Amino acid sequence: DGGITQSPKYLFRKEGQNVTLSCEQNLNHDAMYWYRQDPGQGLRLIYYSQIVNDFQKGDIAEGYSVSREKKESFPLTVTSAQKNPTAFYLCASSIQGGSYGYTFGSGTRLTVV
Amino acid sequence: AQKITQTQPGMFVQEKEAVTLDCTYDTSDQSYGLFWYKQPSSGEMIFLIYQGSYDEQNATEGRYSLNFQKARKSANLVISASQLGDSAMYFCAMREGRSGYSTLTFGKGTMLLVSP
Numbered sequence: 001d002g003g004i005t006q007s008p009k010y011l012f013r014k015e016g017q018n019v020t021l022s023c024e025q026n027l028n029h030d031a032m033y034w035y036r037q038d039p040g041q042g043l044r045l046i047y048y049s050q051i052v053n054d055f056q057k058g059d060i061a062e063g064y065s066v067s068r069e070k071k072e073s074f075p076l077t078v079t080s081a082q083k084n085p086t087a088f089y090l091c092a093s094s095i096q097g098g099s100y101g102y103t104f105g106s107g108t109r110l111t112v113v
Numbered sequence: 114a115q116k117i118t119q120t121q122p123g124m125f126v127q128e129k130e131a132v133t134l135d136c137t138y139d140t141s142d143q144s145y146g147l148f149w150y151k152q153p154s155s156g157e158m159i160f161l162i163y164q165g166s167y168d169e170q171n172a173t174e175g176r177y178s179l180n181f182q183k184a185r186k187s188a189n190l191v192i193s194a195s196q197l198g199d200s201a202m203y204f205c206a207m208r209e210g211r212s213g214y215s216t217l218t219f220g221k222g223t224m225l226l227v228s229p
Contacts, residue, residue, distance in 0.1 A: 033216065040122075042204060042221040058216070088156060101148045101206070102217060104158035 002027045006091050006105035013078070013085065013112050021076045021108045023091035030095065032074035033102065036060060037088040046089075049074055078110065086112045116140065117205050117220035124225050126195045133180070134190040134223045136205035142166075145209045147188040148217065149179065152202040161203075164188055195227045 004025040013019045025032065031050045035043040045058030049068040063082025068074055074093075078085045088109050092102035118137045126132040138147065149161040164172045164179045172179040180189040192199055202224050206217040 035219075040221060042117075043206075043219040045216055045218075048216055090156075090158065092158075101150070101160045101163060101208075102158070103160075104150075107156040109156075 004091055004093055004103055004105035006089075006108050008108060009106065011108055011110045013110060015112055016080045018077055018079050019085075019110065021078070021089055021091075021110070023074045023076065023105060024072055025074075025093045025103075025105075026072060027093055027095075027103060028071070029093035029103070030071070031093060032068070033092045033094075034058075034064075034066065034074070034076045035090045035092065037090060037107075043090065046076065085110055115220075116209075116218045117207055119205055119220035119223050121223045122221075124223055126225065126227055128197060128227055128229050129194050131191060131193045132195055132225065134192070134203050134205075134225065136188045136190065136220060138186050138188060138205075138207050140186075140207065140209050142209045145207055147179070147181070148206040148208070149177070149188075149190045150204045150206065150219075151199075152204065152222070154201070158204070162190065192225075197227050197229065200225060200227045 007022045033048040034046040037043050044060050046064050047066040049055035055068050065077045090107045091105040094102045116139050145166045147164045151159045162172050162174045162177045162179050164181045171181050176193045178191045202222045204222045205220045208215050
């Protein structure tokens with residue numbers, strides 16, 4: 001079955017360390033997105049990519065980096081510059097817009113210890 | 114200003130009753146789309162329903178309907194005959210413009226609890 005796979009489901013990081021969250025899709029979707037979710041804040045856009053080797057900053061890109069070397073993959077790196085990285089991270093993908101929303105992965109919960 | 118406003122942090126409803134979750138939006142675009150997603154405690158986001166700005170009829174998907182009032186810029190989700198499995202977080206979202214890959218902006222969500 002087609003879908004989006006995020007791994008790992010839970011991730012613990014020490015302060016000062018970079019960590020990479022994986023997102024892989026087999027839906028043949030062109031666009032991919034990373035959102036951060038905090039309690040009471042809804043979903044906020046970190047980065048998105050509409051095509052391989054190209055990506056754009058979202059509303060809260062500081063302290064994060066991404067790459068899009070393959071259509072299927074859009075990993076997110078949380079760097080040590082991100083001051084409050086503990087959150088729930090959701091990856092999504094979509095085909096061209098209109099009535100098509102996003103297909104989401106099951107999320108990664110990152111905790112800084 | 115927030116583009117998507119969900120004013121109800123939490124809602125309670127009894128099983129088999131109908132419930133309305135409020136959503137207002139702010140955009141100057143003529144072409145836009147409105148979405149509702151459900152997020153159960155597992156964290157996964159589940160697409161429920163879509164309404165395009167040019168759609169004259171309210172969207173319906175099974176027990177879900179979207180009460181679209183364009184002049185008031187509201188897109189309320191109506192769940193008929195609530196079930197225990199409807200207990201979850203619900204998010205309203207908007208895509209602006211005609212661009213094929215314009216991003217979704219989400220509201221802060223409403224937590225719905227359905228009691229027996």
